[in-house]
Amino acid sequence: IMNEPEPGSHADQYTFSSDYLYPFYKRVIQAITGVRDGLPDCPKHAPTGSNCSYPSLGIHDQQHLFFFEPTAFRNLLDYSPQYSVPFTSYENIVYAPHVYTHVFTIDSILHINESNYPPSFDFAYESALNESIGLQSAILVTEFGCGTDADERLLIPTVESQDKAMMSATIWPWKNNCFQEGCETSWSLYDSGTLNGTYATQNGPERPNRVRILSRVHPRGVIGQLKQYFHNTTTSSFTMTANCFNKTLLLSSNETIVYIPRRLNSSVVNVTGEAKLLRIIQNPDESRLVIINPTCNGQYHLFVGNNTNQILELYQQTLKTKNSNVELKNHQETIESMKKAYELFQLLHIAAVKIGETFASTSSKFANKVNMSIWNFTDSHP
Structure with a gap:
């Protein structure tokens, strides 16, 4: 519905989400789908009431998915400061x-290295799933x-965390059409094209390391409950x-x-437990x-490996994991860290708003002075 919505000068992210962002999403869905949420229609002269439903646009589209994003400041905190309740x-x-x-x-x-x-x-x-x-x-x-x-420091850990959470994701290939110094570190799966006169060619070849990281074995459909x-x-x-x-x-x-992606077309496949390998489609x-x-x-279980020895190792690791006692995380410590990060964010946000207001005020006064000077000049030079 909206990409990375920002709260502007609204400092309290919780009330921004509950009072503005999610009610807006709710109205968009009401308008397009015709879903009323058990509420009467709002009058057309005041369509955004909290105790009524936004007037239907007559589309009645209930066949599509609506993707909705939290406040953009989730990018800073790795969790969304919001009340996560149905809307x-x-x-x-x-x-x-x-x-x-x-x-x-x-x-x-803030360029904090450690x-x-x-x-x-x-x-x-984990927070997104919750x-x-x-x-x-x-x-x-x-x-x-x-x-x-x-890639090694940031990309690999995050895609492996996606697997742990059993969560799908789409990568953002930023700065792909880049032909200046520093383009070799663009976010793309492909090398940048090359300049040919004033026009750039299309994407260059795949970057092997990105293919290795992003082209992964993954389940497409599972009978039963996927455990890991x-x-x-x-x-x-x-x-x-x-x-x-x-x-x-x-x-x-x-x-x-x-x-199984093309680059692993020689990998060995093994199925154990209460299932059998039916076929492999090329x-x-x-x-x-x-x-x-x-x-x-x-x-x-399904195991995919480079050879039968690796398959055996994977099977043994699965048995160890099944029988091990997993150490519980210190959730209280994490919660305290979240609070401190949010408090720091609020201080920075308030400071940024004040700087912006000061800049706007100064710019406005400067513009007024310029306008007055122009007015006086034109008035004295007809």
Whole structure:
């Protein structure tokens, strides 16, 4: 609906979201879908009331997804300072935050090289998932990325955090048409084109390191409950675990589908547990689709590796993970860090607003002086 909405001079992000941003999203959805949210229509002369529904535009489109973003300042904090509660009765909605850990977060903006905040790369995705649950919406991270000079330090950790959270995301290929000094660190999957006279060519070749990081094994459709999956960027191996205990799920579909990119077309595939490998489909672009038939009698696993020895290692690691005691995170410490980061953000925001107001006032006075000078000059020189 809106890309990276900003609150302007509104300092309290919580009230900005609850009093302005989400009511606006609600009205947009009401206008396009005709959904009334159990409210009477607002009068046309006052269509934005809080106790009535925005007048329908007569489109009645209830076939599309509405993607909505939190305040842009989530990019600074890795969580959204908002009350995450349902705001519409329309069900086809997708929460669409952006994640830029250590790229645009407050530590990076302030050039703090060693900071305890954000607490981890996982944090942005964990908080986004919690926010989407509160909003009762699906979730898709619609932006993440960094310059290619930070691939190992920033890009790999964030895509691996996506796997841990089992969350889909789309990368932002910024500065792709760049032909100046520094373009070698653009955010693109492709090298920049080359200048040919006054016109630039199209994209150059793929950047191998970006392909290695972004072209990943991933599940496309899973029968049962997906418990975990992870693509190891270093080894290009992949593990996935799913549970299926309800055989009625097999009535609508009996195939779990996993995608293997072209660059891994020689990888070995192994299925264990309550499922069997049905077939592997070779696509025209040399990527593959692994088709698995679960029995829905319990848990099943998929392993993708470079060879059978690596498959065995992955299987043993899965057994260790299953039997290990995971140490609980210190959530109280994280919450305190969130509060401190938000307080710092508020101070910076208030300072920025005051600077802006001072600049605007000074500029206005200067403009008035110029206008008066011009007026006096023209008045004395008819």
